[in-house]
Amino acid sequence: MALGDGIRRNVATVSAQERTLLRDAFVAIDAAPYVFSDGVSFWDKQEQVHKDAHLAGQDVHVGPAFLPWHRVICDKLEALLRQFDARLSLHYWDWTTDPRASPDGQGGTVNLMDPNFMGDDGSAGINRVAADGGGDIGPPFQNFESSEDDEIGNGHTHAWRNVVAGPPVFGPTSMQSDHSIITAGDALPTVSQYHAMDTKLKIAHAYAHSDYIQGSIGHPHFSFHDPFVFLLHSNVDRLWATWQRAPGRSWRVDPNQTYGIDGSAPSILADLEPWAGGTHLVPWAPPENQQTSITSKSASVVAPPIYDTDTIGLVATTSDKWSQVAQILFGITNDGSGVVLGPSGPQPVGPWGPLVANASHLAPAHQDALLGIAINELASMANTTELREQGLRAGTRMLTGAVKQLQKLHG
Numbered sequence: 001m002a003l004g005d006g007i008r009r010n011v012a013t014v015s016a017q018e019r020t021l022l023r024d025a026f027v028a029i030d031a032a033p034y035v036f037s038d039g040v041s042f043w044d045k046q047e048q049v050h051k052d053a054h055l056a057g058q059d060v061h062v063g064p065a066f067l068p069w070h071r072v073i074c075d076k077l078e079a080l081l082r083q084f085d086a087r088l089s090l091h092y093w094d095w096t097t098d099p100r101a102s103p104d105g106q107g108g109t110v111n112l113m114d115p116n117f118m119g120d121d122g123s124a125g126i127n128r129v130a131a132d133g134g135g136d137i138g139p140p141f142q143n144f145e146s147s148e149d150d151e152i153g154n155g156h157t158h159a160w161r162n163v164v165a166g167p168p169v170f171g172p173t174s175m176q177s178d179h180s181i182i183t184a185g186d187a188l189p190t191v192s193q194y195h196a197m198d199t200k201l202k203i204a205h206a207y208a209h210s211d212y213i214q215g216s217i218g219h220p221h222f223s224f225h226d227p228f229v230f231l232l233h234s235n236v237d238r239l240w241a242t243w244q245r246a247p248g249r250s251w252r253v254d255p256n257q258t259y260g261i262d263g264s265a266p267s268i269l270a271d272l273e274p275w276a277g278g279t280h281l282v283p284w285a286p287p288e289n290q291q292t293s294i295t296s297k298s299a300s301v302v303a304p305p306i307y308d309t310d311t312i313g314l315v316a317t318t319s320d321k322w323s324q325v326a327q328i329l330f331g332i333t334n335d336g337s338g339v340v341l342g343p344s345g346p347q348p349v350g351p352w353g354p355l356v357a358n359a360s361h362l363a364p365a366h367q368d369a370l371l372g373i374a375i376n377e378l379a380s381m382a383n384t385t386e387l388r389e390q391g392l393r394a395g396t397r398m399l400t401g402a403v404k405q406l407q408k409l410h411g
């Protein structure tokens, strides 16, 4: 796992040092020198962005632009974190796990909600308000304010949480498995697939915010006071990205096809605010003038960021990914050759079993079949459509030829 490779990972699986760096970045961007020309810190700007989007009439929560709008805010925040340390990526919380005991991928667990990382889950009762329980997220974010008390008088002047005991629960109106979200619409006509996935994803999203974590993050209007919202939304974006990259469905990265029946919705066609400058918010207004008229169909919005759960990207090569390639090729040549070395000598295995007696003398047709399988495996993992389709054509051609030969040989 290389810090600085641009890949967004399950935050429980990165090193403790990298989590510390990410935490320090969130803390740092709430103060000078990380401020815009209006004196507002990078961090406090996030809440303004969220509220301005509401004001501009963007359906950032209920409509089809929910996913693209949140992709943009995540990308922009990641860029701001990178001003603190260019190596950082906006890692995600796997919301199917308890953030206080999230598997670290090595047999242990990590508490993402303590002073070492994202602050308290509310159970310490810091500045607890009797009416609603929970408590402030506290150190290291004890200075992260919330506008709740000012706006609705609920007694909360700082970001707070009230996380339910135990892991998220699964059910029709609560948490959904990644698989069920990503495949929600797969059996439907292509024009209906985005809508089905988006609908299912929103159920899990609402549950994570308002029923599971609760507190500031539980209220759409105040959720961006809690930095954990970005770890949650990186996961939302990962699920959308995974859906987009599903093998054999390359239309999902085509801006004109991906949204299907939602593709003509006003919010999908509208400029995404406040980044288009329509709300006159700094820095998307003078003097920075960073306004860009992007819509949900802009190439930069539809193109998915890279996550650790992506299938192998032949373009984004990391040592990790190439070792996976080597593992796959080894597996195929090992099993495919028909023998393995056991304690009592060579043992025949699939796919041809005893048909092949000698691993070092595969018939040409067998070799072609192995290569065809390997090429198709690799191609299915390519992260560009062209590469994937090219590879699948080559692999399938080779396999078809090999199968014809084998049919001749074995009747």
Ligand SMILES: [Cu+2]
Residues within 6 Å of the ligand: 205, 209, 223, 233
């Ligand atoms: Cu959200």
